[in-house]
Amino acid sequence: MEVSIRPFFVPGTRPLTAKSLDREVEKLSSLVLRGVHDVVSYIDARPRIAGRAGVIWWLALSGLFLDAFSNSALSAGLGPMTKDLQLSAMQVALLTSLASWVAIVFNPIGGWMADKWGRVPPLVFAKFLALIGAALAAFAPGFEFVLAGRFFVGAAYGIDFAIAMALLAEFTPARFKSRINRWQGIWYTAVSANLLLAVMFYNMGTGASIWRYAVGSAGIVAMALFLAQLLFMVESPTWAARKGLLERAAVSMSKIYGEKFTAAAPGDRTPILNQATRGFANIALIFRGTYLPRTILAGTVQMAQSIQYFAVGWYLPIISLTLFGQDFVVATLGP
Structure with a gap:
């Protein structure tokens, strides 16, 4: 018995061709x-x-x-x-x-x-x-x-x-x-x-x-x-x-x-909420509202740590020269 298959389509829409069918199958097999x-x-x-x-x-x-x-x-x-x-x-x-x-x-x-x-x-x-x-x-x-x-x-x-x-x-x-x-x-x-x-x-x-x-x-x-x-x-x-x-x-x-x-x-996408739109002006946000105390706290901690770190870190080899003698290798291996 011979069976003929013709493209099925609803009036007012495009026929479902082999190429478009492949695209639909690909969409179903992908993560959306x-x-x-x-x-x-x-x-x-x-x-x-x-x-x-x-x-x-x-x-x-x-x-x-x-x-x-x-x-x-x-x-x-x-x-x-x-x-x-x-x-x-x-x-x-x-x-x-x-x-x-x-x-x-x-x-x-x-x-x-x-x-x-x-x-x-x-x-x-x-x-x-x-x-x-x-x-x-x-x-x-x-x-x-x-x-x-x-x-x-x-x-x-x-x-x-x-x-x-x-x-x-x-x-x-x-x-x-x-x-x-x-x-x-x-x-x-x-x-x-x-x-x-x-x-x-x-x-x-x-x-x-x-x-x-x-x-x-x-x-x-x-x-x-x-x-x-x-x-x-x-x-x-x-x-x-x-x-x-x-x-x-x-x-x-x-x-x-x-x-x-x-x-x-496009119709199935989740709306984007609270998207920043002011570009470079958004930097000012960290100095206002609830962000201001956080900015002050983080900045103070970072500054205090940096003073300690760089005061010692940068000059460790020089400090080591005083502690371990004038030998460069020993003074460098100390830090």
């Missing part, structure tokens, strides 16, 4: 995103941070390694640099504090960039700034160029730190949120690695130019991370969904988790 809640729920349900998501997570954390590495690059070489460039006490104070002052200014700028253009472009841009800063300092003919280099390092630090922490939070399932605190271990690993490199450079006979090798090595780390983040980072689907870019969020989710994601039809 209706809003940011679906993105967050899927990430929170993940049993571990693995695959492409794990690569992105560690690349973001590696950016914090660079922040610490760049900031502490002059620590072990501060004494030799002071003699090499014949710096005054005022110049040393300006040099060691400039990066932190610049970071304060560029931190909210980085937040604005991340909100406007996504997480990945500012993160990659920060590595480029760190590379410029390292090159300027490493080949500086005098104090002014080293100062300019520290300016770029501070800008990179300010932009990178807040965005990297936000990206880590967005890629970390709720049950693993405590893992975000690993940045502190990464920070001290970077500082310790810097001091060990200083010992290696010293044994190579670099003499008073040892500080140039220290900041130059930070440039190598910046270049490696610049290329790695450019090649392997994927834009945060949580950011895209919050901005109403569900199609972009679906593409990111598909790349990261290896499953097929599609954006829901």
Whole structure:
């Protein structure tokens, strides 16, 4: 018996062709995103941070390694640099504090960039700034160029730190949120690695130019991370969904988790509530209402910690010279 199959359609609609039927089947077999809640729920349900998501997570954390590495690059070489460039006490104070002052200014700028253009472009841009800063300092003919280099390092630090922490939070399932605190271990690993490199450079006979090798090595780390983040980072689907870019969020989710994601039809999407629309003016929000006391508390704690940390941290090798003798290797291994 012969059976003929003809396309079925309702008057006023298009016939269901083989191609459109394939599209409908594909939609049914994919995960549909209706809003940011679906993105967050899927990430929170993940049993571990693995695959492409794990690569992105560690690349973001590696950016914090660079922040610490760049900031502490002059620590072990501060004494030799002071003699090499014949710096005054005022110049040393300006040099060691400039990066932190610049970071304060560029931190909210980085937040604005991340909100406007996504997480990945500012993160990659920060590595480029760190590379410029390292090159300027490493080949500086005098104090002014080293100062300019520290300016770029501070800008990179300010932009990178807040965005990297936000990206880590967005890629970390709720049950693993405590893992975000690993940045502190990464920070001290970077500082310790810097001091060990200083010992290696010293044994190579670099003499008073040892500080140039220290900041130059930070440039190598910046270049490696610049290329790695450019090649392997994927834009945060949580950011895209919050901005109403569900199609972009679906593409990111598909790349990261290896499953097929599609954006829901416009009529089926979850409305975006309390979306910030004032751009750079949103920075003022942290100084008003319920955010003001939190800003004061966080700022006070951070300032007090920084005074202690940098007062001791920057000058640890010099302090060690007094405690352990004038041997550079012993004084560096002390910290």
